[in-house]
Amino acid sequence: xxxxxxxxxxxxxxxxxxxxxxxxxxxxxxxxxxxxxxxxxxxxxxxxxxxxxxxxxxxxxxxxxxxxxxxxxxxxxxxxxxxxxxxxxxxxxxxxxxxxxxxxxxxxxxxxxxxxxxxxxxxxxxxxxxxxxxxxxxxxxxxxxxxxxxxxxxxxxxxxxxxxxxxxxxxxxxxxxxxxxxxxx
Amino acid sequence: xxxxxxxxxxxxxxxxxxxxxxxxxxxxxxxxxxxxxxxxxxxxxxxxxxxxxxxxxxxxxxxxxxxxxxxxxxxxxxxxxxxxxxxxxxxxxxxxxxxxxxxxxxxxxxxxxxxxxxxxxxxxxxxxxxxxxxxxxxxxxxxxxxxxxxxxxxxxxxxxxxxxxxxxxxxxxxxxxxxxxxxxxxxxxxxxxxxxxxxxxxxxxxxxxxxxxxxxxxxxxxxxxxxxxxxxxxxxxxxxxxxxxxxxxxxxxxxxxxxxxxxxxxxxxxxxxxxxxxxxxxxxxxxxxxxxxxxxxxxxxxxxxxxxxxxxxxxxxxxxxxxxxxxxxxxxxxxxxxxxxxxxxxxxxxxxxxxxxxxxxxxxxxxxxxxxxxxxxxxxxxxxxxxxxxxxxxxxxxxxxxxxxxxxxxxxxxxxxxxxxxxxx
Numbered sequence: 053x054x055x056x057x058x059x060x061x062x063x064x065x066x067x068x069x070x071x072x073x074x075x076x077x078x079x080x081x082x083x084x085x086x087x088x089x090x091x092x093x094x095x096x097x098x099x100x101x102x103x104x105x106x107x108x109x110x111x112x113x114x115x116x117x118x119x120x121x122x123x124x125x126x127x128x129x130x131x132x133x134x135x136x137x138x139x140x141x142x143x144x145x146x147x148x149x150x151x152x153x154x155x156x157x158x159x160x161x162x163x164x165x166x167x168x169x170x171x172x173x174x175x176x177x178x179x180x181x182x183x184x185x186x187x188x189x190x191x192x193x194x195x196x197x198x199x200x201x202x203x204x205x206x207x208x209x210x211x212x213x214x215x216x217x218x219x220x221x222x223x224x225x226x227x228x229x230x231x232x233x234x235x236x237x
Numbered sequence: 238x239x240x241x242x243x244x245x246x247x248x249x250x251x252x253x254x255x256x257x258x259x260x261x262x263x264x265x266x267x268x269x270x271x272x273x274x275x276x277x278x279x280x281x282x283x284x285x286x287x288x289x290x291x292x293x294x295x296x297x298x299x300x301x302x303x304x305x306x307x308x309x310x311x312x313x314x315x316x317x318x319x320x321x322x323x324x325x326x327x328x329x330x331x332x333x334x335x336x337x338x339x340x341x342x343x344x345x346x347x348x349x350x351x352x353x354x355x356x357x358x359x360x361x362x363x364x365x366x367x368x369x370x371x372x373x374x375x376x377x378x379x380x381x382x383x384x385x386x387x388x389x390x391x392x393x394x395x396x397x398x399x400x401x402x403x404x405x406x407x408x409x410x411x412x413x414x415x416x417x418x419x420x421x422x423x424x425x426x427x428x429x430x431x432x433x434x435x436x437x438x439x440x441x442x443x444x445x446x447x448x449x450x451x452x453x454x455x456x457x458x459x460x461x462x463x464x465x466x467x468x469x470x471x472x473x474x475x476x477x478x479x480x481x482x483x484x485x486x487x488x489x490x491x492x493x494x495x496x497x498x499x500x501x502x503x504x505x506x507x508x509x510x511x512x513x514x515x516x517x518x519x520x521x522x523x524x525x526x527x528x529x530x531x532x533x534x535x536x537x538x539x540x541x542x543x544x545x546x547x548x549x550x551x552x553x554x555x556x557x558x559x560x561x562x563x564x565x566x567x568x569x570x571x572x573x574x575x576x577x578x579x580x581x582x583x584x585x586x587x588x589x590x591x592x593x594x595x596x597x598x599x600x601x602x603x604x605x606x607x608x609x610x611x612x613x614x615x616x617x618x619x620x621x622x623x624x625x626x627x628x629x630x631x632x633x634x635x636x637x638x639x640x641x642x643x644x645x646x647x648x649x650x651x652x653x654x655x656x657x658x659x660x661x662x
Contacts, residue, residue, distance in 0.1 A: 057643075057644055058483065059494070059535060059537070071279075075267070076260065077638075077643060079260055079263065080638060081638045083254070084251060084252075084254055085251065087251060087253065087254070088249060101255060101259055108259075174252070175248060175253065197240070197241045197244045198241075225240065
């Protein structure tokens with residue numbers, strides 16, 4: 053049972069009426085989490101902030117489309133992911149968005165596999181590694197690891213083959229492990 | 238895969254807030270569509286909200302004033318016709334007159350003080366003056382006119398005296414009453430004593446002629462007719478409000494949430510000192526002071542009761558003023574309070590959550606009220622009253638989901654109070 057200042061129904065009603073007070077409450081309630089998600093996709097803060105702003109504008113403009121099936125947070129998150137994908141594709145703007153070679157050259161020590169217990173990192177430290185991944189690999193990695201998309205779904209979403217999706221994910225995971233191994237062994 | 242969980246956990250537990258310019262940018266983009274309409278409707282809603290609040294405050298103030306006015310009016314109606322009325326001369330000598338028909342030629346009428354008094358018919362001016370000089374007489378206290386109670390020096394005689402003078406025409410007194418006439422009009426007439434045996438049969442319990450002394454408030458204090466100080470217990474029943482956007486918006490009919498009446502109780506003690514007969518300073522300490530706000534909310538498809546309860550220690554300082562000189566029972570009070578929060582709890586359909594961290598520990602504000610003092614003997618009084626309390630600061634400190642400025646909240650209440658006081662003379 054929620055103990056927030058306003059119930060979700062009150063907030064939705066107020067937002068649909070265009071009342072700024074409720075729009076800000078909705079934004080403040082979800083902004084921190086969505087900002088972290090945007091940073092994991094964007095790789096840098098400035099791009100993450102643009103992503104977050106554009107996503108929430110879409111949220112407020114399309115609130116009438118939310119029919120109450122599922123949670124409001126889940127619905128907002130989907131809009132954020134969709135916005136992240138669109139912006140990354142716009143920014144990449146190149147055919148080799150999912151180029152394996154772009155990952156392979158990142159580390160000379162990919163044979164160092166980090167097998168220790170996963171370190172406790174903050175997002176800031178993790179961003180240091182994530183931001184070094186190519187955008188295509190970062191996108192696939194996040195969709196698989198964070199959102200739980202299958203490779204088939206990722207392929208359909210990004211208009212790539214399932215094999216490309218698997219390849220991009222595995223390369224991204226291995227390079228992350230090698231970086232962690234170098235940093236925390 | 239545990240790496241997935243590890244990664245997801247780091248990203249979703251982000252502790253960094255996005256910068257403020259993002260929200261400003263979102264507002265700018267939203268404002269592009271229908272900006273003027275929104276400004277107009279927000280302005281109207283804000284004005285209505287403020288008007289509604291001030292209308293309720295004004296109605297409560299009118300209620301307090303009307304209540305006080307009714308009490309004043311009915312207290313005059315309840316006065317006994319023979320009650321001695323006051324007339325204060327410029328020289329501060331108080332003359333007393335009975336609103337009855339009196340025969341100016343009848344010494345008995347003029348000196349009527351009690352059924353068992355026999356006034357010598359041949360009393361001379363000198364005799365009267367001598368009597369006045371020898372006998373310690375009580376002085377009528379205007380503040381106790383309704384009780385006709387006098388405060389004699391300790392001459393061992395318990396007496397009650399009514400002063401009789403020919404209404405409006407002291408100069409028409411019979412000649413042998415000249416001395417008494419002197420007593421009425423001489424402003425510097427000192428308090429005198431009269432030999433107890435001047436009047437036959439009048440030793441123990443007879444009302445006597447009076448000597449008049451200048452009646453001033455300082456004199457009253459000196460002779461012990463105004464309490465020096467008091468202390469007592471006080472209890473209040475309060476209609477409490479937590480004034481914020483949510484409370485105001487919930488009055489709208491088209492909202493899911495509805496504001497419901499909320500009540501709390503306060504318990505404490507009070508003490509005060511008199512500055513003079515009509516002005517006092519009072520302090521109150523409430524060890525239990527509660528502020529409540531109830532809502533009926535629509536949450537996840539169900540209507541639930543949502544209650545916020547804040548408990549405080551409260552200390553207040555008040556100036557008390559009796560506006561009507563002839564009716565010292567009526568008191569107006571004004572002052573301020575400070576509160577220290579003991580705890581804050583939210584209850585939604587029986588599920589409670591500690592909310593102390595969401596609210597500031599201190600509160601302060603203003604108090605305005607009215608009290609009526611029912612005397613219970615010389616030392617005790619019962620004081621019912623009405624108060625308005627309004628906080629001046631925002632008590633909501635914010636939480637991780639709601640910054641303080643999105644839920645600015647002030648305490649307010651309308652209180653019925655009941656106090657019992659012990660007066661120290």
